[in-house]
Amino acid sequence: MSTLLDVENLWVKFPTRNGVFDAVRGVSFSLGRERLGIVGESGSGKSMTGRAILRLIRSPGIVEAGHVSLHGDNLLDKSEKEMRSVRGEKISMVMQDPKFSLNPVMTVGAQIIEAYRLHAKATKAEAYRKSVEMLEAVAIRDPERVMKAYPHEMSGGMGQRIMIAMMLIPNPEILIADEPTSALDVSVQGQVLSIMDKLVKDRGMGLIFISHDLNLVSQFCDRVLIMYSGRIVEVCDADKLHEAKHPYTQGLLGSLPRFDEPRDRLQVLTRDPAWRDAPSVEGRT
């Protein structure tokens, strides 16, 4: 499998009054044309990892790494201007809540067209045609109507599909999805995921899927990195997640209430301080 993205020894640091806080502490992994899941609890550094790849960490945060290379091209050496052409064109990102990602005073169509024309030199008519096509690809039934609508007229699931359409128009090689479905209802989650899955497969893209939901990740991804306090504690194949070895992963799985097997009490995770200090597991293939 060819490697699209290779991350070596990634650190994200935030200076605070009480010294430097390390949100991500020396993470290494690679991404091929696959669906890579990153799971962890809040504060595990999973979102920071995703943002750091695109250098979207706001100051005073600092990103340090051996390299973050896209096809052998180190993203950390690029200027902010060069980064802008990487974002969207080569690597796209879908965030948690579509409500905050879409501009409320622009029609959906105008936003998609703008996103497209930022990256490709196209006439308005061409961009319009392409946008409608893209909305069809994310299973939106009446794309012409949606193009004229404003974001607040869309439901959560629609909004997220529009975001995905927007992110995929420039045909990026990598899509980073940060909790793309956690703001959605269960029945809509399935739809959005299967659309994302189909697009990623058809186009041979690499997907980094960041989520707190172990079950979702085990179903949807090929490979999973489990993060704990800024480090990768375990890497495993998604379908073998339930056979995970690390006590943290086991603890997380055990703490979930199970629909299929009732139990009186839920297992409580006791955190071993040694997990924090253990070196990060290599996430390369």
Place this chain on the structure above:
Amino acid sequence: MSTAISIENLNVYFGEHHDLFQAVKNASLSVEQGASFGLVGESGSGKSTILKAITGLAPQWDGSMSIEGNTLNHKRDRSFYKTVQMVFQDPYASLHPRHSVDQVLSETLQLHGFRDVNDRVNKLLEDVGLGPAFRFRYPHQLSGGQRQRVAIARALAPEPDILLLDEPTSALDVSVQAEILNLLSDLRSEHGLTFLMVSHDLAVVAHMCERAAVMQKGEIVEVIDIADMRAGKTNQDYTAKLLDASANRVA
């Protein structure tokens, strides 16, 4: 066993005359004393609105509601709040940002006319698994799970019989969710509480409750035993669809 909560033909409305929105339509349910009853449904199905109507936070309603045999009118008195308490969804929003844990609990106890406030605050903190070290902290010095424990302690302060739980763990991590759910189960058996719990997560409701009402677009589609739900025994399409969507994710 007597009935703790009884609701009949409840309609709840929001908004003014011309853009009146009916959030709950003709809902009926009853919860036995000491039971745990779930309300499930997707966002906008009106499940939280029922809790708001019971507590008086949604004042525009008709139909009839009674708590432990006492019929509720549109005004709630203090004895009502001594019987029914509520835990909110988002522990980051349900604690006053400028009040310490001590202030939150002491004020609540004083409002209910307790004298031995000092001892009771310590007892409450102990009950919810927080030591006295947490007593003088402010919300921003607490994690999400700790905040939710404080919110539970506040709800327990008046020694209520009925606890309304509005998605008490949906804003928390799964490992913290497990701790909070265990705590709630323990408190229920210790204090003989009745739960009415709202959640979008069927697994959580199945874990905590014996019966549940499935809601869609403001209406109760079905009241179902959890055992039946686990077995997939339902004759409502919507329930089946919901079960399917949740079961799919628990592959």
Place this chain on the structure above:
Amino acid sequence: MTSQNLSTREWLLSDTPESRRHARLAAMYKGWLTLRGNHMAMIGLAIIVVLVGTALFAPLLAPHDPFVQELGNRLQPLGTEGHILGTDTLGRDILSRMIYGSRITLYIVALVAMIAPIAGLLVGTVSGYAGGWTDIILMRITDIFLAFPRLVLALAFVAALGAGIENAVLAISLTAWPPYARMARAETLTIRSSDYISAIRLQGAGPLRIITKHIWPLCISSLIVRVTLDMAGIILAAAGLGFLGLGAQPPSPEWGAMISEGRRFILDHWWIATMPGLAIFAVSLAFNLLGDGLRDVLDPKDSAS
């Protein structure tokens, strides 16, 4: 571990306070640390401390009596022997007058800061929390006050009540409260619908308790910030009234009145108007800088970390 074994700093920064007093002191200390990190705010604070010091010790600091006229020595330029900042039309020492003038400035600032925000807070929170007719009536009254140009309204009040510093303060306060009421109402509307207000309502708390104990503490911080930012405007308004001859009356060394007197000689003897002007500028700027710094400290949204 007892508090005796710790240094005061560690005790103050402890994450596990042992009493209400300890918790409150720790919160204040952390706020102070944040404020201290903001250099501009510290400059502002320093200027204000100097102003307060000057006002307190005016008789000791002033080289001359601010009221003594020396007609033979009038309109002396800067750097004159014995009169560093020169003298005015009646030969009074400008530096001494400015030093005594700081008392008047502080007096105006303190009085307005007592009256306007408190009136605004009362009207705004009651209006926002009660809603309905109370809200409509209170807000229309506020709008009426807002609709008048501030200085014109103040002029009308002073004209009705008579010229003088107290009346000027009253007039400025009467025109200054509506923005605070608007702001307090807007904040109350968001606070009112929050879960923690619902939670205390579910404990049977009445509106009076909710407004005073739960809404005020959250509104006050932004009001304090707004007041410090508005201080500049208040000082200028007081100076404006003084300049028009409707505020402080001669021979009172109010800074605005001093500018007014110096205006006639601005081309030949620029320092007479410029020196009190600079003082007004410095104090206004100081309050603005401090207000900006306080905003960071008092914002409850990021009091974390």
